Amino acid sequence: MSGQEAASPVLLTRDGAIATIRLNRPAEGNAINLPTARALLDAVIQCDSDPAIRCVVLAANGKLFCGGGDVGAFAEAGEGISAALSELAGTLHMAVTRLMRMAKPLVCVVQGAAAGAGFGLAISGDIVLCGESASFTPAYGGVGLTPDGGLSWLLPRLVGLRRAQELILLNQRIDATAAAACGIVTRCVPDAELEAEAGKVAQKLASLSTSAIAGAKALLLEGATSALEVQLERETRSIAAAGATPHGREGIAAFVARRKPDFG
Structure with missing residues (x-):
């Protein structure tokens, strides 16, 4: 040092x-x-x-x-x-x-x-x-x-x-x-x-998928104090946004192809 x-x-x-x-x-x-x-x-x-x-x-x-x-x-x-x-x-x-x-x-x-x-x-x-x-x-x-x-x-x-x-x-x-x-x-x-x-x-x-982790982190932090309906709406928007990211597309494609996803 x-x-x-x-x-x-x-x-x-x-x-x-x-x-x-x-x-x-x-x-x-x-x-x-x-x-x-x-x-x-x-x-x-x-x-x-x-x-x-x-x-x-x-x-x-x-x-x-x-x-x-x-x-x-x-x-x-x-x-x-x-x-x-x-x-x-x-x-x-x-x-x-x-x-x-x-x-x-x-x-x-x-x-x-x-x-x-x-x-x-x-x-x-x-x-x-x-x-x-x-x-x-x-x-x-x-x-x-x-x-x-x-x-x-x-x-x-x-x-x-x-x-x-x-x-x-x-x-x-x-x-x-x-x-x-x-x-x-x-x-x-x-x-x-x-x-x-x-x-x-x-x-x-x-x-792992950094974008998925980021979305999950945000949901978990918000969920402790949110009303159910508010949190469900957040989950809807979050998963929809996640599906459109490169990581979301790669994860889905890898699952269908039965291979390990590459989130690098």
Whole structure:
């Protein structure tokens, strides 16, 4: 790793059609300060806008995935803490929005602790894999703050309002096994196998129809709060549009010909 890479709070690398965004403040538990939030947003914009990227992996260097906001930086803000938090959360949220709404799948890879905003980031993926040593903690109540990073939107949709209230209001820590059991993560794998398993999942997603995945992602995000008839109309428009895309035509032709589709 070069000195420039070591100094960067977020790293962006490419391996064919797969891009990996990696939080890179291991000595600080990958805590999110404003430079980190800005670097994350920049990396996400690059992934979102590059049509050659077919899958994005969000990971982190070090023992922790992300310990949340940089509380030391909050303390240094002094009387300007409100403005500082507004700028930090606003920048982070632009990154979260793009991560969740980009027209390509997102795989989150969680090792060690994910707390505060790191909890929200960790569960923002379409597929979320965690190691056996992973844990998830809201953490906000312990420092007198309220959720950010999308946690108050994501968690109730994954585990239900009652369980989300218990976790956030009582600041409960949940381990990897329990997180998998209640649907916070897709699945838990042995720590030593985490990166390899994430690579397999990313390769599989990158081989599929990106346009179909984009449409399905949009429907799933909208469906949780939509009336039935509204969602049925969205499904009608989405599948009709999908059928007219090159991927839709290739998929149908491949099925009829009894061959494997080529969505490259």
